[in-house]
Amino acid sequence: MDLVKLFEQDYHRKPEALSRAPGRLEILGNHTDYNEGFVLSAATEQATYAALARRDGSLCTLRDTALENQTFTIDLNDLDHPVKGDWTNYIKGVLVELKRRGIAFGAFDLLLSSTVPLSAGMSSSAALETAFCYALKKLYGIELPKAEWARVGQSVENRYLGLKSGLLDQFSSIFGKKDSLILCDFRKVEVLDTVPLPAGYGFMVANTLVKHNLVESDYNR
Template sequence: MSAGNGTSAEQGVWVAPGRVNLIGEHTDYNDGFVLPFALPHRTSVTARLLPGPARWVVSSSFAAEPVTIGPDDLVPGRVTGWAGYVAGVLWALTDAGFTLPGAELSVGSDVPVGAGLSSSAALECAVLTALCDLAGVDLPVADRPRLAQRAENDYVGVPCGVMDQAASTLCRTGHALFLDCRSLAVEHVPFDLATAGLAMLVVDSRTPHQHVDNEYALRRSTCEQAARQLGVPALRDVDDLDAALRALPDAVTRRRVRHVVTENQRVRDTVDLLRADRLRDIGPLLTASHRSMRDDYEITVAQVDLAVDTALAAGALGARMTGGGFGGCVLALVDADRADAVREAVAGAYADRGFDAPVAFLAEAGAGAHRLR
């Protein structure tokens, strides 16, 4: 965006990060616990106010033509595709009673789409942060994740939990975000890989992160039905897993519940280790999380299983798929001097199986949404 004649209050650049979830998969919509951290990959929104009647002109580096959104489009489902996430934020803000001036929004991003790194939440949170600053919206930062989640749930129609939006908004550099998805209480837990002589290798399996045949929604509905059968508000309230499993009528539901309950405990155990400065010791919990996703929640695919198994065989301290499943990325906690060897081992295993070559990068915990300039 050119500087134009506007003041700094009328224009600027805002960014929000993608995220990886260190541990705690499919626990968020069960009112459970998660532990994400923000990536260096970010979505940016260059924005300026527009005079005249409210309208929002949205362009993107990954779309051929801009999209103009008017007040009549602020109806759930009216705008589709990538611009629907922008319209969803506009709708959620106006539905919450805020008056928004017109604006021009230009979107760019290096968050990989379809890799399970929460590119949609990064877009929502960058747009939300820009609009709040541009319009002087008095919306506390702690309240923004729920509003961004509502945009995705109720406007776009994706039944995601609140973890992605919370991570993209609230994370701090050098920390993982311990989030209670019921209360939105947060704790910034130290997560300094370099000081511990460690690295986090993120392997994009190059298998598009797709909720195959609406499997994500099916997992969620199964959990909600199980909670009703068990007489608890959500699966995070299950205290006696063995008794709960005996009370459930079918094997599939029992597997789903076992994953959620044990995954919540793995998050708590990981946080305890990080508080005690025992970062190296979280590896087995990451691996146990993956096995639970593979065997009980049944959301992994051959490429991510191969990446996990190969990373472990090559010396990783722990490895797991991250994200909603059916593709996406794998995390491997490694000694810093082993990162290249693990990366090469996974690439070689993919080549041997005829899979598309994976893309791997090192990730450190970054900052949440903020104004860049």
């Protein structure tokens, strides 16, 4: 997949920033991230990709390769209220959280593409948030610590969407390393160790097609 070429086809110009954010696997420590515990996790080969370029005005154009021939628009002057069931809430939520931190940005054209399966327990939403965050980071030169970028994504879900969630998903996407696990301490909010997998070993993941929905989970009731 050539995201640059697809962006050019959609927007008739080259993107100014590209980013990639992986999904995650939770190996040990289920539900301990929001209880200040330890979690062993891994970033996945499957990832979300973002291509971004500046545009004039306050209207932003969003497209996703999975939603062919559909164009979505958001207005930078109308970000305060999420729309139920609208995936662009994750984009708007990131912008709201950056504004809350006093970070300036302008309008943009965005193209997304992802190989992270939706509602499969691999944190497709965190991958989307992180890919968009890092594209904005490159486009506007936004400097935040990695842990703070993770908090931006978490705040999208906690404050903007009203969902309960910890930092595991965003941490795994941001700090994960190829062929490695990461051990995180969520009391100190830091990565304690990166654990390389033995040569020749890996994780095989099967998509059961049973949908996982954080909104409807017991944790969010």
